[in-house]
Amino acid sequence: MDKVAVIGSGYWGKNLVRNFAELGALGSVCDRNTEVLNGFREQYPQASACTQLNEVLKLKEIKGVAIATPAETHFRLAREAILAGKHVFVEKPLTLEPGEAKELINLAAGHDRVLMVGHLLHYHPAFIALKEMAANGQLGRINYIYSNRLNLGKIRREENILWSFAPHDISMILSLAGEKVEKVHATGGFYLHKKIADVTCTHMEFPSGLKAHIFVSWLHPFKEQKLVVVGDEKMAVFDDTQPWEAKLLLYPHRIVWENRVPVPDKAEAMAVAVAADEPLKAECREFLDCMAANRRPVTDGREGLHVLEVLKAAQNTLDADNGAGCSALPTSNIMAGTGDRDGSQLQRPDRRMGACTTGCKPEYFVHDTAVVDTPAEIGAGTKIWHFSHILRDTRIGENCNIGQNVVIGPGVSVGRRCKIQNNVSVYKGVTLEDDVFCGPSMVFTNIFNPRAEINKMDQVRPTRVKKGATLGANCTVVCGVTIGRYAFVGAGAVVTRDVPDHALVVGNPARQIGWMCACGGRADSLGRCRDCGKKVLPGKIEAELDG
Numbered sequence: 001m002d003k004v005a006v007i008g009s010g011y012w013g014k015n016l017v018r019n020f021a022e023l024g025a026l027g028s029v030c031d032r033n034t035e036v037l038n039g040f041r042e043q044y045p046q047a048s049a050c051t052q053l054n055e056v057l058k059l060k061e062i063k064g065v066a067i068a069t070p071a072e073t074h075f076r077l078a079r080e081a082i083l084a085g086k087h088v089f090v091e092k093p094l095t096l097e098p099g100e101a102k103e104l105i106n107l108a109a110g111h112d113r114v115l116m117v118g119h120l121l122h123y124h125p126a127f128i129a130l131k132e133m134a135a136n137g138q139l140g141r142i143n144y145i146y147s148n149r150l151n152l153g154k155i156r157r158e159e160n161i162l163w164s165f166a167p168h169d170i171s172m173i174l175s176l177a178g179e180k181v182e183k184v185h186a187t188g189g190f191y192l193h194k195k196i197a198d199v200t201c202t203h204m205e206f207p208s209g210l211k212a213h214i215f216v217s218w219l220h221p222f223k224e225q226k227l228v229v230v231g232d233e234k235m236a237v238f239d240d241t242q243p244w245e246a247k248l249l250l251y252p253h254r255i256v257w258e259n260r261v262p263v264p265d266k267a268e269a270m271a272v273a274v275a276a277d278e279p280l281k282a283e284c285r286e287f288l289d290c291m292a293a294n295r296r297p298v299t300d301g302r303e304g305l306h307v308l309e310v311l312k313a314a315q316n317t318l319d320a321d322n323g324a325g326c327s328a329l330p331t332s333n334i335m336a337g338t339g340d341r342d343g344s345q346l347q348r349p350d351r352r353m354g355a356c357t358t359g360c361k362p363e364y365f366v367h368d369t370a371v372v373d374t375p376a377e378i379g380a381g382t383k384i385w386h387f388s389h390i391l392r393d394t395r396i397g398e399n400c401n402i403g404q405n406v407v408i409g410p411g412v413s414v415g416r417r418c419k420i421q422n423n424v425s426v427y428k429g430v431t432l433e434d435d436v437f438c439g440p441s442m443v444f445t446n447i448f449n450p451r452a453e454i455n456k457m458d459q460v461r462p463t464r465v466k467k468g469a470t471l472g473a474n475c476t477v478v479c480g481v482t483i484g485r486y487a488f489v490g491a492g493a494v495v496t497r498d499v500p501d502h503a504l505v506v507g508n509p510a511r512q513i514g515w516m517c518a519c520g521g522r523a524d525s526l527g528r529c530r531d532c533g534k535k536v537l538p539g540k541i542e543a544e545l546d547g
Helices: 013-022 034-043 053-057 071-083 098-110 125-135 161-177 279-293 301-319
Strands: 003-007 026-030 048-050 062-067 087-091 115-118 142-150 183-189 199-205 211-217 224-231 235-239 248-251 254-258 261-265 430-432 463-465 503-506 511-515
Touching (some): 003 053, 013 026, 013 062, 053 062, 062 071, 098 301, 115 279, 161 183, 161 211
Parallel strands (some): 003 062, 087 115
Antiparallel strands (some): 142 224, 224 235, 235 248
C-alpha cells in the first residue's frame, strides 16, 4: 500500500495520523513540536518523524501527504508537495484565496497528481444516503435547506467562525442543490474580538428558487450539528449528534391545498438505516484509493474551489458594514452538485466593473477570468484583463490598465494611470508611483539571493519606480533599487543600481547613455528634447514639466 505523510499533527492532524495508521498507510509524521513527535515515535514506530517538510518530500516511499496545518500555510505546503511529485490531501479550506486554489488545481493536473480537500461530511454514511434520496427524487423538488453548526467549544483566533465551521455545510448544500449559486449574503456578530466573527448566518440563493442558510456559532450553550432539507414531497433531517440509528430521519410531511389554503399534512418520522462507519476513516480510504487508481476524489480541488468562492463572497459581505450588502460570485468552471461533475459554469451575474445583482454602482472593470482577492482596493476607471490576479492588501489607483496574465501583490501599491502590460508580476516590496509604464514580460524581483527551500520573505528588498518612469519590454529590475522620475529603462536591460531622474539606461548591467524628456523624447547634445524642444537637465527637468 502507498504510504502517506501527515503534515501537522495537532488538534485535528492527530486524527489523520490515527486513521492512516489503522489503514496501514502511515509512513511519516511531520511536526515542528519535537515533544509531540517523540510521542508519535513511540506510538507508531513503523513511521518516520520529521520536523521539516523538505525532509518528508525527499522520502521515496511517501507517495502522498495529508496537510493539517493552519489555513494560511495550505497553499505553500500543497504547492511544494505537488512539485515534489506527491499526491495531496488538504484539510478545509483548500486555500484562503481562489487564485491560489486555481493554481493548485492546474499544478496537480499538470503533474498528474491527486488533489483532495477534507470536506469530511461528504464521506458520512448519513449524508451519502441523503444525497441519494435527493438525487433520485425521493424528497420531490427541494425548496429550502438550512444548517445549524453550533457549539461552545474551541474558539480560534487564526480564523473566524465562518471559515472554521461553515465550509462543511457549504459543501453539503452545494452538492444537494446541484446548481450554481446566484447570490450570497452573510451577517455576523463580533463579541469576543472586534475583528473576528463569533456568530454568522449565511444566506444562499440559487437560480431555481432554492434558498439555503447556514447558522454557525462557537458561543452556543449546547452542541448542534443539524442539516434540514425541505422538499415538496418529503423532508429530511441529518443530525450528527444523534446515535447512528437516528442520524438520518425522513419526514413524509407535505403541504396540501384545501379550498385554496395550504394545509400541513404531517406524518411520523422514519429512521433511514445507515452503516456505522467513521467518516474520517472513509475519507482517508478515499484518498488512498484515488492515489492507487489515480482517479478524481469526490471532494477534489475544483469542489474545494467552489466552496472557497462562496466563503469569500460571504466574507465580503461581513467586511462591508457587517453584511449590509450582497456579494455576487466570480465566474468559475466548477460545478459541485449531485449527478455527474461536468464542469458546468458558475456564473457571476455581472463581473464587469465589480457590479452585483443589487445594482451596486460600477467603478472598475474586471474580466471574467481575472481574480481580485479581498481585501484589495481598485481605483475607479481601472481595467483588469484576462487571467490576471490581484492579491490581498494591494492598492491600485484610478484609471490603470492591467494587461493579461499579470500578478500584483500581496501588499503592493500601484499609483494612478499606470499601464502594466502582459505577463508582468509586481511582487511584494515593489511600489509603482503614478504614470508608470511596465513593458511586456519585464521582471521585478524582491529577494536578492532566493532559495527554493528557504523562506526569505523577511529579507524583501523594497523597489520603487517613481512617477512617469518607463520599463521596457523584457527588462529586469533587481530588487532594492529606485528608478527615478521619467527615467527610461531600455528593452532587455538588467537594472542593478539606482537610475537617476530622466536617465536613459540600456544593457546588462544597465548603464546610462543619455537623458529622456517627460514626453518620451530623447535629449540632444545640448540637453533639449528632440521631440518637444524643452530643455532636459541632468537629474531634473524644467519647472514647467513638473506641472
